[in-house]
Each structure stands twice: as C-alpha cells, then as structure tokens.
Amino acid sequence: MITLLVAVPLAFAFATVAFPKLNKYVFPLVTLFNLTLLIGYVHPTQVVEVGKWPALYGIVLLLDNVNYPFLILVNLILLAVSISATFQDKLGTLLIVLTAALNGLLLTGDFFNAFVFLEIISAVAYILSAQNKNSYAAFKYLIFGAIAGTLYLIGAVSMYVYAGTLNMGYAGFIASHEYLEIAGILMLIALLIELKVLPLGLWAPDVYSNGSTLTPVILGSAITLTMFYFYARLFFNIIGPVNTNLVYVLAIVSLIFAQLAAMKQRTLGRTLSYLAIAGASTVMAAFSAGAMGDEKLISAALLYLFNDIIAVFVLFIIFGYLNGKGFKDNTVAGIAFSLVSISLIGFPLTAGFWAKINLLTALFEAGDYILPAVLLAAAVIQAGYLIKWNVDLWYVDNDSETEEIYLPFGAQLVVLLFALALVVIGFMPDLIKAYTDKIASHIFDFKTYFDTILKGGM
Amino acid sequence: MIYYIAFILIGVGLYGIVSQKNLFKQLVSLTIIDTAVNIFIVSLGYLDGAEAPIYSYVTPVANFVDPLPQALVLTAIVIGVGILALASMLLIHINEEHGSVDVEEIRAAKEVIE
Amino acid sequence: MRRIWALLITAVFVYFLIGIYLPTLPEFGNIDMFRRVSFDYISKSTTREYQPVEFKHSKGLEEGSANVVTSIVVNYRSFDTLGEVTVLFTAALGVGILASIRKRRVEFEEHRVLSVATGIVFPLILLFGAYIFIHGHLTPGGGFPGGTVIALGVLLLMLAKNEFKVTDVAKYTEQIAGSGYVLVGLIGMAIAGVFLANFFPTGIVGELFSAGVVPIVYTLIGFKVGAELSSLVSELREGDRA
Numbered sequence: 136m137i138t139l140l141v142a143v144p145l146a147f148a149f150a151t152v153a154f155p156k157l158n159k160y161v162f163p164l165v166t167l168f169n170l171t172l173l174i175g176y177v178h179p180t181q182v183v184e185v186g187k188w189p190a191l192y193g194i195v196l197l198l199d200n201v202n203y204p205f206l207i208l209v210n211l212i213l214l215a216v217s218i219s220a221t222f223q224d225k226l227g228t229l230l231i232v233l234t235a236a237l238n239g240l241l242l243t244g245d246f247f248n249a250f251v252f253l254e255i256i257s258a259v260a261y262i263l264s265a266q267n268k269n270s271y272a273a274f275k276y277l278i279f280g281a282i283a284g285t286l287y288l289i290g291a292v293s294m295y296v297y298a299g300t301l302n303m304g305y306a307g308f309i310a311s312h313e314y315l316e317i318a319g320i321l322m323l324i325a326l327l328i329e330l331k332v333l334p335l336g337l338w339a340p341d342v343y344s345n346g347s348t349l350t351p352v353i354l355g356s357a358i359t360l361t362m363f364y365f366y367a368r369l370f371f372n373i374i375g376p377v378n379t380n381l382v383y384v385l386a387i388v389s390l391i392f393a394q395l396a397a398m399k400q401r402t403l404g405r406t407l408s409y410l411a412i413a414g415a416s417t418v419m420a421a422f423s424a425g426a427m428g429d430e431k432l433i434s435a436a437l438l439y440l441f442n443d444i445i446a447v448f449v450l451f452i453i454f455g456y457l458n459g460k461g462f463k464d465n466t467v468a469g470i471a472f473s474l475v476s477i478s479l480i481g482f483p484l485t486a487g488f489w490a491k492i493n494l495l496t497a498l499f500e501a502g503d504y505i506l507p508a509v510l511l512a513a514a515v516i517q518a519g520y521l522i523k524w525n526v527d528l529w530y531v532d533n534d535s536e537t538e539e540i541y542l543p544f545g546a547q548l549v550v551l552l553f554a555l556a557l558v559v560i561g562f563m564p565d566l567i568k569a570y571t572d573k574i575a576s577h578i579f580d581f582k583t584y585f586d587t588i589l590k591g592g593m
Numbered sequence: 594m595i596y597y598i599a600f601i602l603i604g605v606g607l608y609g610i611v612s613q614k615n616l617f618k619q620l621v622s623l624t625i626i627d628t629a630v631n632i633f634i635v636s637l638g639y640l641d642g643a644e645a646p647i648y649s650y651v652t653p654v655a656n657f658v659d660p661l662p663q664a665l666v667l668t669a670i671v672i673g674v675g676i677l678a679l680a681s682m683l684l685i686h687i688n689e690e691h692g693s694v695d696v697e698e699i700r701a702a703k704e705v706i707e
Numbered sequence: 708m709r710r711i712w713a714l715l716i717t718a719v720f721v722y723f724l725i726g727i728y729l730p731t732l733p734e735f736g737n738i739d740m741f742r743r744v745s746f747d748y749i750s751k752s753t754t755r756e757y758q759p760v761e762f763k764h765s766k767g768l769e770e771g772s773a774n775v776v777t778s779i780v781v782n783y784r785s786f787d788t789l790g791e792v793t794v795l796f797t798a799a800l801g802v803g804i805l806a807s808i809r810k811r812r813v814e815f816e817e818h819r820v821l822s823v824a825t826g827i828v829f830p831l832i833l834l835f836g837a838y839i840f841i842h843g844h845l846t847p848g849g850g851f852p853g854g855t856v857i858a859l860g861v862l863l864l865m866l867a868k869n870e871f872k873v874t875d876v877a878k879y880t881e882q883i884a885g886s887g888y889v890l891v892g893l894i895g896m897a898i899a900g901v902f903l904a905n906f907f908p909t910g911i912v913g914e915l916f917s918a919g920v921v922p923i924v925y926t927l928i929g930f931k932v933g934a935e936l937s938s939l940v941s942e943l944r945e946g947d948r949a
C-alpha cells in the first residue's frame with residue numbers, strides 16, 4: 136500500500152507531459168491523494184518488499200514511527216506550494232516527480248535506492264534554481280551537488296563491500312563498526328553539502344536569492360526537511376554517530392558566519408538565504424550535540440527544525456511575490472511576515488519561544504555551554520536585522536508610479552494559516568511535542584528497526 | 594593496482610574543479626570524477642579467473658565475477674549522463690546571458706550590473 | 708591562490724582515500740563471494756535452496772534471464788531502474804524547459820558522402836539498437852545502450868540532412884513508454900500483491916521467450932531512452948519549438 140505513495144505521483148508525472156495545461160490541477164490532487172492515504176489508510180510500522188524478493192536481496196520500503204510525521208509534513212508543504220506558488224506549466228510535471236522522489240527517500244530502506252532518489256531530488260533542484268535567469272548560481276549548485284552525489288555513491292558501495300548487502304538494516308547489523316564509520320564519513324560530507332553547512336554550502340546564498348516564488352520555498356523547506364530526516368536515520372539509527380565533534384564545531388562556525396553575513400546584506404533576498412543557512416546550521420549543531428542518545432535534545436532540535444521550516448516557507452513566498460515592496464497594500468502578507476519573524480526571534484507565545492527554551496534547557500542539562508552561548512548571541516543578531524527589515528517593509532514609501540503587486544488569494548491563505556499555526560503551537564506546544572518526543576524515542580532504537588525488517592513484509 | 598588509478602583520477606578531477614576558471618573545464622573535470630568512480634565500483638567486484646556474468650554456450654555453469662557492482666554502475670552512468678546534459682544546457686544559458694563562460698568575466702559583468 | 712587551495716583540498720582528499728579508505732577494502736581480485744548477496748543472485752536461489760543453474764536446461768526458476776546483470780537491474784532491484792528512468796526523464800524535461808533561450812538554429816553544412824552513407828547505414832543502426840534491447844536478457848546491453856544507439860542514429864540523420872526535425876512523436880513515445888513501465892509495476896501489484904512483481908512465466912534460461920516481464924520492460928526502456936535522447940539532442944540544437 137505504501138508503494139502507492141511513490142508510484143501514483145510517478146504515473147501521473149509521466150502522463151501529464153503531453154498535457155501541460157492540466158498540471159495546475161493534477162499537482163494538488165496528487166498531494167491530496169498522498170495525504171489521505173497517509174492519514175486514513177496506512178499506519179506506522181509496515182514493511183513492503185518491492186517485487187516480493189526477501190529483504191536481504193531486494194529493496195525494502197519501511198514506514199515506522201520515525202518517518203510517519205515527516206511524511207505528513209512534507210506532503211502538507213507540497214500541497215501548500217501547489218496552492219500558493221505561481222509557476223510556468225511545464226514545471227508542474229517536475230514538481231509531481233519531486234513529490235514522488237521525496238516520498239521515496241523518506242520511505243526507503245536501502246542505500247542505493249536512497250542514492251537514486253537523492254539524484255532525482257537534486258536534478259529537480261538544479262532545474263528549479265535556474266529560474267529567473269539565475270543560471271550561474273544553478274551551475275555552481277550543480278557542481279557542488281554532483282560531487283555530493285558521487286561521494287554518497289562511494290559510501291553506499293562501500294557498505295556493500297563491508298556487509299555483503301545493500302539493505303540498511305542488515306548492513307548495520309552485519310558490518311563491523313570501524314568499517315561503518317569510514318563509509319559514514321563519506322556519506323556525512325555528502326549530506327553536509329546538501330544541508331548548506333557553510334564552508335560546503337557556499338552555493339546556497341546565490342541560489343536562494345533568485346526571487347522566484349518556487350525555488351527557495353521548496354529547497355528551503357521540503358528538501359531540507361527530507362535531508363535532515365535522512366541524516367537522522369543514517370547517523371542515529373543505523374551507523375551510529377560519526378565525527379560528531381568535528382561536525383559540531385563546523386556547524387557552530389557556520390552559524391556564526393551566517394548570522395554575521397545576514398546582518399551585512401543589503402537586499403532582502405540574500406538576508407533571508409543566510410537566515411535559512413543559519414537555521415539549518417543550528418539544527419545540525421544540536422543534532423551533533425545530542426548524537427550520543429540524548430532524546431530530550433533531539434526532540435527540542437526537531438521542534439526548532441519545524442519552526443524554521445515553516446518560517447522559511449512563509450518568508451520566501453512573501454519575498455518572491457513582493458520582491459521588496461512594502462506591506463501597506465498587502466496587510467495579510469505583512470501580518471504573516473511579522474508573526475513569523477517574531478516566532479524566529481523567539482518571543483513568548485509563539486512556537487519559536489518553546490523551541491529555543493527547550494533547546495537551551497536540554498543543552499544545559501547535557502552539560503554543554505558553548506552552543507547555548509552562541510545560540511543566544513546569534514538570536515540577538517537575528518532579532519536585530521529581522522526587526523530592522525520588518526520596520527523597513529512596513530513603513531516604506533511607495534512611489535505611486537510602480538505598479539502595485541498583490542499576493543494571489545491562495546498564497547495569502549496559506550501564508551496566514553502557517554503563521555497562525557506557529558502562534559497556536561506557541562499556546563499549546565504539546566501538539567507538536569508529542570510527535571517530536573515519539574520520533575526522538577524511536578530514532579535511537581536500532582533493534583526495533585532491524586526486527587521490523589526481519590519480520591518481513593506484507 | 595586499479596584502485597590507485599581510480600583514486601588518482603578522482604584527485605585530478607577535484608583539482609580541475611577547484612582550480613579552473615573556465616566553466617566548461619569544470620564540467621569536464623566533473624565527468625572525469627564520474628568516470629573514475631565508475632571504474633572503482635566495477636573493480637570492486639572482480640574475481641581472479643572468473644568470466645562475465647552471462648549464462649551462454651561459453652559458460653553454461655556459473656563461474657562469474659560479482660554482478661551487483663556492474664548493475665549499480667549501469668544506473669550511475671545513466672544518472673551521470675542526465676546531470677551532464679543538464680549542465681550543458683545551463684552552460685548555453687550562461688553563455689547567452691553573460692556572453693562568456695569564464696568565471697572572472699562573469700563576476701566582472703555582475704559587478705557592473707550591481 | 709586558486710591553485711594552492713586546489714592542491715590542498717586534493718591532497719587531503721586523496722590522502723583520505725588511499726591512506727584510510729583503501730586498507731579497508733579487500734584485495735583486488737580476491738573477494739569472498741559467499742559473504743555477498745550476489746552469490747544468490749547468480750544461482751537464482753533467493754527463495755529456494757541452492758542448486759546450480761545450467762544454460763538451456765534449467766526451467767521454471769524464480770528468475771529466468773541468462774544475463775545475471777539484467778536479472779538484477781530489471782527484476783531484483785527494479786525499483787532502482789524506475790528511479791533511473793525518472794532521472795533521465797527529469798533531465799530531458801529540464802533541458803526542454805531551459806531550452807527556450809535558444810533563438811537560432813545551429814546549421815550544418817551538408818556533405819554528399821555523409822548524406823548517401825547515412826541512407827544506407829541508418830536502418831542498420833536502428834536494427835542494431837533494437838537487437839540490443841530485445842536481447843537484453845541474453846547478451847550484454849539492454850534497454851539503455853539500445854536506446855542510446857537509436858538516438859545516435861537520429862543524431863546521424865540530423866548531421867546528414869540540415870532540414871531534419873524531431874517531431875512530437877518523440878515526446879509521445881517517451882510518455883507512453885514511461886507510463887508503461889509504471890503500469891507494468893501496478894499490474895504486478897494487482898496480480899501478485901506487491902509492486903513490480905514478476906507475473907509472467909519464466910521459461911528456460913537462455914531462450915528468447917523467457918524471463919517473464921524482463922524483455923517487455925527492457926523494450927519499453929529502450930523506446931523511452933531512444934525518444935528521450937533524440938529530443939534532448941534536438942533541443943540542444945534548435946531550442947524549443949513550442
């Protein structure tokens with residue numbers, strides 16, 4: 136049943152190539168179908184052996200308590216994108232392929248299958264980042280991303296050499312630990328490039344600031360979320376922590392650089408892209424601090440990730456439509472922008488407040504003092520430039536000669552709903568905290584994962 | 594040994610990507626890295642004295658090298674071709690927009706615009 | 708300055724590969740096949756006891772291709788091939804989207820020798836390509852090289868005759884073949900319960916009509932790749948005709 140989550144979008148994508156005009160309706164329908172399938176018909180802990188070959192020999196798709204919330208959130212984000220963004224018709228087919236590939240990467244239990252889905256996602260991302268005449272940035276992203284893919288490929292094949300099989304569960308069980316770590320280093324570098332951690336993520340500022348309503352929204356929210364899930368699956372569940380001290384230091388340095396750079400930018404686009412990089416680096420630092428099994432810290436980091444993803448979505452869609460014009464005629468967009476900025480800074484009564492408080496508490500309990508200090512300093516810097524941009528955008532003088540731009544109705548609806556969601560979670564954080572606690576408690580449990588695969592499919 | 598050849602080729606490709614100023618040469622270096630990785634993966638499956646993994650009149654019973662790396666490389670080559678095609682189209686775009694495919698000239702042209 | 712950075716990064720990476728990574732690999736040519744899954748792929752014994760397979764004798768096995776690599780690519784790990792087909796599809800679509808910037812056509816000079824020779828060689832190229840993907844389960848090759856050979860034939864035609872255009876037939880072929888592959892998987896799901904399960908009888912190893920669904924899938928892939936690469940080359944040459 137869960138194969139339908141991948142097969143149906145693919146079938147529709149192949150079918151709509153000749154009818155590009157239908158894309159506007161097919162894409163929301165496909166994501167809606169996925170959501171109904173997820174919420175109504177499938178429930179966690181299912182294993183499907185594709186092609187009916189036993190798990191050691193064939194490809195395994197696995198749905199358990201860790202990727203079920205991720206699946207729902209990613210499909211929800213794609214549904215929101217389908218309603219709110221404007222794009223040329225031919226891109227709709229690519230977005231349906233992206234739906235299939237994201238679901239596939241979230242479900243898969245096989246190293247090489249993950250590589251193939253990673254490459255599909257990267258190919259769609261290269262094409263998306265070339266919108267709005269931004270080909271040079273897209274080319275840089277392509278070079279970085281192709282090297283990342285190649286490194287992951289070497290890592291995946293080494294898994295086969297060490298363990299004799301490509302299945303994630305069996306390979307984690309059979310291969311010895313030092314071998315797993317060496318393959319893990321290769322995969323780690325590949326994921327760090329994709330997750331925009333700064334010395335390896337130099338492609339991100341140019342790509343995210345191209346001003347289209349589609350590129351930074353999808354790259355910053357759905358794809359980043361999937362990559363973080365994949366990082367957590369590989370390095371908490373199967374391989375075990377690899378080089379966490381190095382990643383910790385790298386992520387902190389990246390966070391400092393990104394926030395300082397965001398302060399110095401002149402255009403809103405580049406500021407927002409450095410903000411996205413800073414958010415991803417914070418979550419990466421928190422993940423590497425909690426990699427030894429600290430469930431409270433991982434749960435807090437996941438809440439922070441959720442807040443960051445929704446915020447990046449709202450900010451970039453508003454930037455893509457308004458492109459720096461003021462909020463005087465677009466009060467809905469302005470309210471959403473300001474609410475989300477408040478949540479990012481961490482004012483009380485928003486989701487961001489709970490995220491930051493939980494993260495700081497968990498870090499103090501774990502005995503870590505460097506990351507909280509950097510986090511607080513970064514929060515101050517972030518508050519500084521976010522407030523400055525908000526004031527600039529609310530009180531800008533609109534010349535009467537430039538034409539007025541409005542957000543379309545779908546975009547206004549989605550943006551307002553997401554911003555209000557962040558406020559609602561600020562009042563009742565237990566809504567999301569239940570999910571993040573469940574994910575955090577299951578993600579360190581390799582034995583349950585392996586037992587599920589051993590028991591076999593349906 | 595063949596592993597050394599593959600690793601040195603990866604090094605050559607990486608050097609090319611970081612040091613070259615012409616974007617097309619960076620693309621060629623990326624292709625060199627792809628080819629080197631494919632050679633490396635296929636050589637991971639070699640068994641001394643065994644034949645190609647096809648049942649035929651020459652080998653009616655099995656005495657084969659490892660067929661799985663060959664299947665993986667089949668997929669990896671096709672993916673590399675797809676990425677190469679995309680990159681070539683992007684290079685055509687860059688040429689039409691900025692007038693050259695050299696990093697220094699593109700950067701100079703961008704400075705003028707801003 | 709660039710060269711110093713390049714030398715540094717390359718040196719660190721090659722040192723990691725040769726110094727830390729290479730000692731963990733088995734010696735070249737000396738692998739332990741019994742510890743790997745390929746042993747069961749070769750003797751086609753993933754769901755039964757081990758029994759050696761013999762060319763033109765064994766029949767009714769779980770998997771009937773004589774070419775073991777084909778059996779892995781199309782049968783045991785068919786989901787990966789579906790993903791690979793999607794990567795090519797995405798790349799071709801991306802080239803089509805980005806191609807709208809090409810305003811002028813690239814013109815070729817016609818040479819008499821090339822035009823005459825192409826008329827003789829082109830049907831042979833198509834025949835050869837079709838042979839490769841139809842016999843994918845018996846000889847090396849399969850859908851992807853077969854489709855590429857067909858696309859190369861179309862490229863030759865493009866070089867020989869300046870006014871040749873690739874029409875919309877390529878797009879429709881690609882679409883039908885691609886949906887056909889997913890449809891085969893869904894039919895497998897309807898008949899056998901799991902996506903992409905083999906539902907045709909597997910016959911004798913080594914015959915043309917054997918191996919269940921594998922020749923059908925490879926034929927579809929051959930058509931798809933041929934149509935895709937032809938339209939890709941045509942778009943690189945003259946941009947979007949829409």
